[in-house]
Amino acid sequence: MEHQPFFKHGPSPLARFVFFALISLVFMLLDARLNALDSLRQIISVAVAPLQRLAMTPAELLDRTGSFFVTQERLQNENAMLRQQQLAQAAQLQRMQAMQAENAHLRNILNVQRLRGESVVAAEIVYAGRDPFSQKITVDKGSNHKVQAGQPALDDIGVIGQVTRVYPFSSEITLLTDKDQAIPVEIVRNGARAIAFGHGQDGALELPFMAANADIQNGDTLVTSGIDGVYPAGLPVAVVTKIERNSAFAKITCMPSAGVNRHRQLLILIGEVRQFQKPESAPAGTGTTDGKTPVLRKKRG
Amino acid sequence: MHYAGAPELLKPASLKFILLTLVSGLLLNLLPWQGLALSFRPDFVALVLLFWAIREPRKLGFAAAWIAGLMMDVGDGVFLGQHAFAYTLGVYAAIVLHRRIQRFTLWQQASHVLLLLLLLQATMLIIRLFGGGIFPGPGYFLSCLTGAMLWPALSLLFLLPQRGRPDADSVYSAGHKGL
Numbered sequence: 001m002e003h004q005p006f007f008k009h010g011p012s013p014l015a016r017f018v019f020f021a022l023i024s025l026v027f028m029l030l031d032a033r034l035n036a037l038d039s040l041r042q043i044i045s046v047a048v049a050p051l052q053r054l055a056m057t058p059a060e061l062l063d064r065t066g067s068f069f070v071t072q073e074r075l076q077n078e079n080a081m082l083r084q085q086q087l088a089q090a091a092q093l094q095r096m097q098a099m100q101a102e103n104a105h106l107r108n109i110l111n112v113q114r115l116r117g118e119s120v121v122a123a124e125i126v127y128a129g130r131d132p133f134s135q136k137i138t139v140d141k142g143s144n145h146k147v148q149a150g151q152p153a154l155d156d157i158g159v160i161g162q163v164t165r166v167y168p169f170s171s172e173i174t175l176l177t178d179k180d181q182a183i184p185v186e187i188v189r190n191g192a193r194a195i196a197f198g199h200g201q202d203g204a205l206e207l208p209f210m211a212a213n214a215d216i217q218n219g220d221t222l223v224t225s226g227i228d229g230v231y232p233a234g235l236p237v238a239v240v241t242k243i244e245r246n247s248a249f250a251k252i253t254c255m256p257s258a259g260v261n262r263h264r265q266l267l268i269l270i271g272e273v274r275q276f277q278k279p280e281s282a283p284a285g286t287g288t289t290d291g292k293t294p295v296l297r298k299k300r301g
Numbered sequence: 302m303h304y305a306g307a308p309e310l311l312k313p314a315s316l317k318f319i320l321l322t323l324v325s326g327l328l329l330n331l332l333p334w335q336g337l338a339l340s341f342r343p344d345f346v347a348l349v350l351l352f353w354a355i356r357e358p359r360k361l362g363f364a365a366a367w368i369a370g371l372m373m374d375v376g377d378g379v380f381l382g383q384h385a386f387a388y389t390l391g392v393y394a395a396i397v398l399h400r401r402i403q404r405f406t407l408w409q410q411a412s413h414v415l416l417l418l419l420l421l422q423a424t425m426l427i428i429r430l431f432g433g434g435i436f437p438g439p440g441y442f443l444s445c446l447t448g449a450m451l452w453p454a455l456s457l458l459f460l461l462p463q464r465g466r467p468d469a470d471s472v473y474s475a476g477h478k479g480l
Contacts, residue, residue: 009359020366028432051324133435
């Protein structure tokens, strides 16, 4: 007769560990390679979201009590400053409206596809990502506010990043400085196009694949080129800070113009994410340079 | 009396209390940690899981560790399964070692826990490196150290509800009551 254990304990710890480890491995493969677990992630997020909200309350309370005790003098100063700013901006706005009208007119004449609608959602950063391997932030607007994955995020200066994951009441924005984030740019001075990649930890961007003799200088401003259909053209992205030309390709480092990790508020452009027909060979990404986009041809012309 | 385990007879921990500690661990992990505080932040969920795996290996199963791991994966926005894998591995190591670890004093236990936490962090590091990440610097392992430092305090705190009221037969407590 075979050996009967005195107490019944079910499978051994090793068997249980192997079981759960295997499921975890399968999950990781499915998630990282095939993006097949988004619905499961949504389901778990329903359980995690209340905890997240609860965890946020102490910080918010502190913030609120802090803003309650502001001196009157500071408020007055700030008020005066804001009024001045508003005057200056009102003038700018008027000029801008005139220019917008003119622009629309010209575009109609040229029969070009119009820029995407400029509806924006103001979002507040709930917290910076805790994952030390990536540069991500979580904001307080999600699919309930028409935020979709793929939409660009801006602040008052320029591009911050792109929405990469959306939950009902929050969404995750991958910053430009993330290692896996790319953005098509052009140099304001001469219109040369390039793709800027995040650098990871040190908050910089780099421009790979630029020839060593490329016409680029320290201090050059990079703006979005609008070729990808994700970012509208002409938004400030970065400023070139360092160029090394000692190999076939130049090593170009830039610093982002926008306060990528400074502000608490940001804007998400919630126009429709334009779907491109993918070319057969190229992977879907922000780096399509097919040159078919009418916006670009108009610019060159 | 300096031993956390052997000589003292404790009431078994209630499942509700275990669940409560686990949820508090999740809450503490999900606080908006930033910058330097973030690199010093111990992984509270891992600490709670290790504690119960060492203390009550029959009560806290792998399933709890795995689910808590998935919740951390979603909370941190990383690959689904990264924390889940690391936590189940840590719980397994803790269950294998629990008889041995229980015999040590709290600070000696902390050194064991340090090794277990390092194992967890290293597992996650390897997973991320396979996923194409870059090593974020040695500061990545700082949280293990703070976690191990917290161990004695955490043990005393978590054992409080199981100590219960002093025994009526004990001369010491009876004397006090009389006075």
